[in-house]
Amino acid sequence: MYNKENIFAKIIRKEINADIIYENQDIIAFKDITPVANIHVLVIPKGEYTSYSDFIANADDNEIASFFKSVKHVIELLNIEKNGYRLLTNHGDDAGQTVEHYHVHIIAGEKLESLNARSKE
Numbered sequence: 856m857y858n859k860e861n862i863f864a865k866i867i868r869k870e871i872n873a874d875i876i877y878e879n880q881d882i883i884a885f886k887d888i889t890p891v892a893n894i895h896v897l898v899i900p901k902g903e904y905t906s907y908s909d910f911i912a913n914a915d916d917n918e919i920a921s922f923f924k925s926v927k928h929v930i931e932l933l934n935i936e937k938n939g940y941r942l943l944t945n946h947g948d949d950a951g952q953t954v955e956h957y958h959v960h961i962i963a964g965e966k967l968e969s970l971n972a973r974s975k976e
């Protein structure tokens with residue numbers, strides 16, 4: 856169930872400030888307030904979706920395609936394609952999702968830690 860009082864809904868309504876780097880009629884991209892790397896940007900649809908699963912199940916195909924093309928546009932604006940980037944989405948408790956408005960993290964700007972930490976134990 857989507858809660859209109861979540862923090863990203865307030866950013867969309869401009870009730871609270873965010874460091875917005877790109878916005879169009881369907882999406883907003885802004886800097887994560889607690890960056891985990893030199894570049895850490897969140898991209899959110901303006902539609903009311905709680906997570907990736909909700910977005911894919913309930914958005915129409917045009918909205919889904921347009922969203923991911925906008926993510927690519929933001930990646931181009933950030934000029935990170937040459938050196939690399941990571942896209943990440945958390946859904947639910949096990950993944951540690953903290954804001955229940957669908958978002959994609961773009962993480963870049965430095966060498967990122969391997970996702971294979973377990974294999975190093």
Ligand code: AMP
Pocket residue numbers: 862873885886887888889890897944945951952953954955
């Ligand atoms: P997740 O844990 O995947 O739900 O990601 C939520 C992200 O939102 C975290 O990385 C937070 O640092 C970030 N965040 C929370 N509040 C804000 C805010 N007001 N402005 C920018 N980023 C935020």
